[in-house]
Amino acid sequence: MQNSKETYISPFSTRYASKEMQEVFSEQFKFRTWRKLWIALAKAEKALGLHITDEQIAQLEAYQDDINYEVAEAREKIVRHDVMSHVYAYGQQCPDAEPIIHLGATSCYVGDNTDVITMRTASEIILKKAAQVLKNLSDFALQYKDLPCMAYTHLQPAQLTTVGKRATLWLYELAQDVEELEHRLDKLLLLGSKGTTGTQASFMELFEGDEEKVKKMEEMIAQEMGFSGVVPVSGQTYSRKVDAYFLSVLSGFAQSAYKFSNDMRILQSFEEMEEPFEKNQIGSSAMPYKRNPMRSERISALARYVIVDALNPALTAGTQWFERTLDDSANKRISVAEAFLAVDSILNIYINVTGGIVVYDKVIHRRVMEKLPFMATENIMMKSVKKGGNRQELHERLRTHSHAAAAKVKLEGGQNDLIERIANDDAFPLTLEEIHAELDPKLYIGRCASQVEEFVADVIQPILAKWHDGEIQTELKV
Numbered sequence: 001m002q003n004s005k006e007t008y009i010s011p012f013s014t015r016y017a018s019k020e021m022q023e024v025f026s027e028q029f030k031f032r033t034w035r036k037l038w039i040a041l042a043k044a045e046k047a048l049g050l051h052i053t054d055e056q057i058a059q060l061e062a063y064q065d066d067i068n069y070e071v072a073e074a075r076e077k078i079v080r081h082d083v084m085s086h087v088y089a090y091g092q093q094c095p096d097a098e099p100i101i102h103l104g105a106t107s108c109y110v111g112d113n114t115d116v117i118t119m120r121t122a123s124e125i126i127l128k129k130a131a132q133v134l135k136n137l138s139d140f141a142l143q144y145k146d147l148p149c150m151a152y153t154h155l156q157p158a159q160l161t162t163v164g165k166r167a168t169l170w171l172y173e174l175a176q177d178v179e180e181l182e183h184r185l186d187k188l189l190l191l192g193s194k195g196t197t198g199t200q201a202s203f204m205e206l207f208e209g210d211e212e213k214v215k216k217m218e219e220m221i222a223q224e225m226g227f228s229g230v231v232p233v234s235g236q237t238y239s240r241k242v243d244a245y246f247l248s249v250l251s252g253f254a255q256s257a258y259k260f261s262n263d264m265r266i267l268q269s270f271e272e273m274e275e276p277f278e279k280n281q282i283g284s285s286a287m288p289y290k291r292n293p294m295r296s297e298r299i300s301a302l303a304r305y306v307i308v309d310a311l312n313p314a315l316t317a318g319t320q321w322f323e324r325t326l327d328d329s330a331n332k333r334i335s336v337a338e339a340f341l342a343v344d345s346i347l348n349i350y351i352n353v354t355g356g357i358v359v360y361d362k363v364i365h366r367r368v369m370e371k372l373p374f375m376a377t378e379n380i381m382m383k384s385v386k387k388g389g390n391r392q393e394l395h396e397r398l399r400t401h402s403h404a405a406a407a408k409v410k411l412e413g414g415q416n417d418l419i420e421r422i423a424n425d426d427a428f429p430l431t432l433e434e435i436h437a438e439l440d441p442k443l444y445i446g447r448c449a450s451q452v453e454e455f456v457a458d459v460i461q462p463i464l465a466k467w468h469d470g471e472i473q474t475e476l477k478v
Contacts, residue, residue: 012338015477016302016345024122025337028067033117034086034110035064037225038101041193044220045103048213050206056097063093083107104202105193108324112191112238115336117225119246122340123185129347130178130253131467134171136354138460141167145452148441149272149364150371157371160441163273163359165448168455170263173256178463180249191238192218192230197323235323243313243336247306250339254306257346261299264353268293272364276356295353295476299346306342309335348474355473368441373418374402376438380422380430383438387429397427 013022023029039060046052068089076085083102091098102109145164150157195202200214207213218230231238267273268291275295312335316328377398385391405418419439423432 010338010341012341012345016348017341018125018344018348018474021122021125021341021344024118024125025341027069029118029121030114031067031069031072031086032065033114034083035060035067035090037110037113037221038090039064040221040224041103041105041109041217042097042100043224044217045100045206047220048207048217050100050103052100052103053096056094056100059094059097060090060101063090066093068093081107083110104195104206106196106202106236108191108237109193113225115332116188116190116227116238116242119242119336119340120185120188122344123181123246126250126253126340126343126347127178127181127467128469129344129351129472130174130181131464132472133347133350133354134174134178134460135464135468135471136351137167137171137174138456138464140164140354140357141171141452142456144359146442146445146449147359147361147364148368148445150367155266159375160368160372160444162445162448162452163364164452165445166263168452170256170260171455171460173259174253175459175463177249177252177256178467180252184245184249188227188242189238190218190222190225190227190230191234193221194231194234194236196236198234198236235320237320237324237328240313240317240320240328240332243332244310244317247310247313247336247339250343251307251310253343254303254346257299257350258303258307260350261296261303264296264357265293265300268296270363270367272360272367274358274360275353276358295349299349299353302342302346302349306339306346309339309342349476351472351474352476365441369439370416372439372441372444373405373416375444376435377402377418377422379438379443380428380435383434384428384430389427389429393427397425398422401425 039057042052042057042060046054046057067086071092072085072089075088076082079085079088084107087102090101094101141164143164144167145162147163148160149163149166151159151161151166193203194200203214203217204211207217222228222230264273264275268275274291275293277291312331316331316335319325320328381389381391381394381398384394401418401421405416405421408414409416419432419435422428423430423435428435
């Protein structure tokens, strides 16, 4: 027997993706779904008058989850066709039902409908995990809704925001992804039973030209599988644009997580915030003091993979000739599965990080106070004008003092002495105490606290009410 260490195993299986997501894309899930679809087909055909017995259906149901893989694999070596190999294996277990298994159907009846069901199931896992991230971040945002911090545009210090308000930016992007995925699920339909070129000719033959029975059969199958309906028209397959739509949404989840992870990496460099760092965790093999943001870095790495992977189904959708070609199969079974596995992996880490973000409020306050004198200059100018100062003259003096104070900090490595310069300038009719009164950071955060409260209540809570049905804890494997 070959040692598992000697063969390639996907990192999604060993390091990143959850067991539940791996199960959705497993052979077990696929082939059990095939059998559910064959049962749904047989039930619908029987109900609409074809000669199929209750005993045959009962036999199919008895072996729905008991798949004889050895028989199917041996048969596939002979016939080189996966669907017919499993039809054969199912028939071996259900000899009475063997004549009616897959009756009138083509391979895409089980293959494509299973792919649709798989994407639906995987998407629901994504939505529940995304909801946990939203829960973690909304709690965080509310906790720090009025803690002033430096905001940045162009990665340069700008006006103040709050730690909680910044978190709403991460929240909003992820909330939009949730809404997009919900939209795609609302629009998701089964392929149904369309036949080899989408004309349903084989079913028209079975039902002796009765179009209403053919349509009713599809309705019954869709209902049995939990869908509102089937696609109105198709070739042999459902449109591969469906895969492209879903991977585009998954790319959106990756983009949102990527933005969060980059912000966290920068904030950790600033020493303002930090991702969880365990007691015995080693940050560097060479530098013992290092506390590298490896979890956020892993989010970034996996996010890039998903964003690029989203090109695969787009190209596949555009290159399907007429009613179908088979150059989609090998690509889609990799690209679609791995996009879901990767986003699942990203969300596992995202949950872990947001469940334990460390905030260094004293560092944040120090960094705010280093820049706040510059931001307070407009307030100081307005207060001085109210006490008789000349706005134009004061503006010029503030400009001169600001550049001088900045030069002292940047060129000499000194402290920001802008406030002292202003207090010592007779043009400003303010005392040092009056000037210091303008250096309360909370005077410069606008509606941050209210915006956080309103956003969480109006946007996030409805999502949590729908998808957050219990705390999800994730444990990183490495």
